[in-house]
Amino acid sequence: MRNNYKQLGPYIQQVNERNTDLKVERLLGVSIRKVLMPSIANTVGTNMKSYKIINKKQFAYGPVTSRNGEKISVALLQEYKQAIVSQAYTVFEIINTEELDPEYLMMWFRRPEFDRYARYKSHGSARETFDWDEMCETELPIPPIEKQHQIVAEYNAVDNRIRINEQLNQKLEETAQAIYKHWFVDFEYPYVTSSGVEMPYKSSGGKLVYNEELDKEIPEGWEVQGLSAIATYLNGTAMQKYPSTDNSKYVPVLKIRELNLGFSDDKSDRASMNIPEKYKIYDGDIIFSWSGTLTIDIWTGGLAGLNQHLFKLSSKKFPKWYYYLSTQYYIEEFIRIAEGNKTSMGHIKREHLDNSYVCYPKDNFAKFNFHFENILNKIMSNKLTNNKFSDMKDIILSKMSKA
Numbered sequence: 001m002r003n004n005y006k007q008l009g010p011y012i013q014q015v016n017e018r019n020t021d022l023k024v025e026r027l028l029g030v031s032i033r034k035v036l037m038p039s040i041a042n043t044v045g046t047n048m049k050s051y052k053i054i055n056k057k058q059f060a061y062g063p064v065t066s067r068n069g070e071k072i073s074v075a076l077l078q079e080y081k082q083a084i085v086s087q088a089y090t091v092f093e094i095i096n097t098e099e100l101d102p103e104y105l106m107m108w109f110r111r112p113e114f115d116r117y118a119r120y121k122s123h124g125s126a127r128e129t130f131d132w133d134e135m136c137e138t139e140l141p142i143p144p145i146e147k148q149h150q151i152v153a154e155y156n157a158v159d160n161r162i163r164i165n166e167q168l169n170q171k172l173e174e175t176a177q178a179i180y181k182h183w184f185v186d187f188e189y190p191y192v193t194s195s196g197v198e199m200p201y202k203s204s205g206g207k208l209v210y211n212e213e214l215d216k217e218i219p220e221g222w223e224v225q226g227l228s229a230i231a232t233y234l235n236g237t238a239m240q241k242y243p244s245t246d247n248s249k250y251v252p253v254l255k256i257r258e259l260n261l262g263f264s265d266d267k268s269d270r271a272s273m274n275i276p277e278k279y280k281i282y283d284g285d286i287i288f289s290w291s292g293t294l295t296i297d298i299w300t301g302g303l304a305g306l307n308q309h310l311f312k313l314s315s316k317k318f319p320k321w322y323y324y325l326s327t328q329y330y331i332e333e334f335i336r337i338a339e340g341n342k343t344s345m346g347h348i349k350r351e352h353l354d355n356s357y358v359c360y361p362k363d364n365f366a367k368f369n370f371h372f373e374n375i376l377n378k379i380m381s382n383k384l385t386n387n388k389f390s391d392m393k394d395i396i397l398s399k400m401s402k403a
Contacts, residue, residue, distance in 0.1 A: 002139075004141045004403070005139040005141055006140070006141075006142045007138070007139055008105075008135065008137075008140060009135075009137065010095075011094055011096070011142070012092050012094055012136070013092060013093060013095050014091065014132065015054075015055075015058060015092055015093050018050060018052060018053065019050075019051045019052070019084045020049050021049075022049060024082055024084045025084075026083040026084065027041075027048075027051070027083070027084055027085070028080075028083045028085055030060050030089060031073065031075070032072075032073055033071075034106075034109060034110055035075050036054075036083065036085075039086075041086070048084065051087055052084060052085050052086070052087055052089060052091050053082060054077050054082070054084070054091050055077065055081070055082050055093075056080065056081050057078070057097070058076075058077055058091055058092065059074060059075065059077075059092050059093065059102070060085045060090065061073060061089060061090055061092075061130075062074075062088065063090055063129045063130055063131055063132070064127050064128070064129050065119055065122040065128050065129060070115055070119060070267055072109070072130065076102055076103065078103075090132060092135075098145055099142070099145065100148070101145060101148040101149060101152055103155075103156070104149075104152050105140075107155055107400060108140045108400060110397055111397050112266075113401075114138070117138070118130045118134070118138075121134045122134075141401065141402075148403075151399075151400065154396055155393060158389050158392045158393050158396065159393060161386075161389050162389045162393075165382040165385060165386050166386070168382060169382050169383065172379050173379065175375065176372060176375045176376070177329065179371060180325040180326075180329060180372075181329065183368065184326075184358070184360065185329070187206070187208075187219050188200035188202050188203060189201050189368070190367075191206055201219060206219055206220075208220065211224050214357055218359050219359075219361075221361065221362050222362060223359070223361075224357050226353060226354040226355060226356055227323075227327055227353040227356045227358060228354050229354075230317070230318050230323050230360070231314060231315040231318060231327075232313065232314050233288065233313060233350075233353060234278060234279075234311060235290075235310075235311055236279060236305075236307045236310045236311075237308055238307075238308050239253045239269060239271035239307065242272045242275040243270075243271070243272060244271055244272045250270040250272060250273060251270070251271055251273055251280065251303050251305045252271075252302075252305070253268060253269040253270065253304065253307055254281055254287065254299070254301070254304035254305060254306060254310065255269070256289045256291070256292050256293050256309055256310070259287055259289055259295065259297060259299070262297075262301055262383065262386075263387065264302070264304055271305040275305050279305055279306045280304070280305060281304045281305070281312060284298065284299070284320075284380060285298075285299045285312055285314075286313040286324045286327075287306075287313070288327055289309060289310050290334075290347055290348050291309040291346070291348075292309060292346070294331060294334050294335050294346075295331070296327050296328050296331060298324070298379060298383065300380060300383040300384050300387060309347075313327065318360070318365070319365055319369055320376065321372035321373055321375070321376050322365065322372070324376065325372065329358075330356045333356070334348045334352065
C-alpha cells in the first residue's frame with residue numbers, strides 16, 4: 001500500500017433496510033455511467049417489500065461485474081431524499097462523513113483506474129463478482145476532510161458548468177422546435193402585409209392552397225416533399241470491412257452508444273483512416289440513429305467512422321437547420337414505429353422517411369436562416385465547450401491519486 005493510501009473498509013458499512021411497509025415508491029437502478037436513474041425493469045407482480053431502501057448520501061453498487069463490460073455500476077444518491085433499489089444491489093454508507101466525504105469517494109469510483117481494479121479483483125466462473133470484501137479492500141488516498149471538500153468543490157464547479165450548458169441546450173432545442181412548428185407546420189411565420197405591418201402569415205389572411213400529401217392548405221408558393229427528398233440520409237457500414245492495422249492511424253467507430261454519450265472513449269471500436277471519406281464524421285455533422293435507440297443529434301465528438309445503424313444527413317439545397325429540425329419533428333413518430341416493429345431491435349425504414357412530409361418555401365430560405373442558424377451554432381458551441389470541461393473533470397480525477 002502506498003503511504004498516502006488507506007483501505008476503504010474501516011470507513012464504510014452495509015445498509016440493509018427493506019421496503020417492508022411499501023412506503024417508498026421511487027424505483028431506481030444504477031447505470032454504467034455511475035448514476036442512479038429511474039428503473040425500466042418490468043415490476044408487474046413483483047413483491048416490492050423485499051427491495052432495499054437507499055437514502056441520500058448512500059451508495060448502491062452491483063456486485064456482478066461481468067455484465068457491464070469494463071464499467072462498475074456504482075452510484076451515490078444525491079438527487080432524491082429516498083428511493084428503493086433492487087435487492088441485487090449492495091447498499092452502503094460512510095460511517096463518519098467528517099472523515100470521508102461521500103462525494104469525494106464517488107469521485108474515486110468514477111476513475112477508470114477503479115473500474116480496472118474492480119474488474120481485476122472480480123472472481124467467479126459463471127459470473128464474476130466484486131463482492132463486499134473486495135470493496136472494503138479498495139485502497140485510495142484519504143486526505144484531511146478540508147482537502148477532500150476542496151477537491152469536491154473544484155470538481156463540482158466544472159460539473160455544474162456542464163450541467164448548465166446541457167440545460168441551456170435543452171431549452172435551445174425546445175425553442176427551435178417550437179419556432180419550427182409555428183412557422184413550418186402552423187404556417188404562422190412572420191409576413192409583411194400590404195400595409196407594411198409584420199403579422200403571422202396564416203392568421204393574417206395569407207393566401208393558402210390545398211396540398212394532397214398533407215391533406216391541408218399550405219402557403220402559396222410552398223412545396224411538400226418527404227424527408228428522404230430534402231437531404232441525403234447516408235447509411236453507415238460495418239467497420240469490420242476497414243480494420244485498423246496501425247493503432248496510430250485509426251478513427252473511433254461511431255455507434256448508437258457513442259452517439260448517446262456524445263463522445264468515443266478508449267473502449268470504442270476502431271477503423272482504419274483509409275475508410276471512404278463519405279463514411280467519415282466530423283464535428284457539426286447531423287447524425288440520426290434509425291435503429292435501437294432512435295435519436296438525432298449534432299455530433300461534436302471529433303473525427304469518427306459511421307456505423308451501419310446510423311444515418312449521416314447532408315444536403316446541397318437545404319440549410320442544415322431545416323433538415324435537422326424536420327427530422328427531429330418526426331422523431332416521436334419514428335420511435336412509435338420502431339416500438340411497433342417485431343424485430344429484436346426496433347428500427348425505421350426508408351419508406352418511413354419517404355412518407356414523412358415536410359413543407360418549405362420554394363425559393364427563399366434566407367429570411368429564416370438568421371433565427372435557426374444562431375440557435376444551432378449556439379448548441380454546437382455549448383457542446384464543444386462541454387467537451388473541454390469533461391477533459392478538465394478527467395484531469396481532476398487523475399490528480400486524486402496524489403491527494
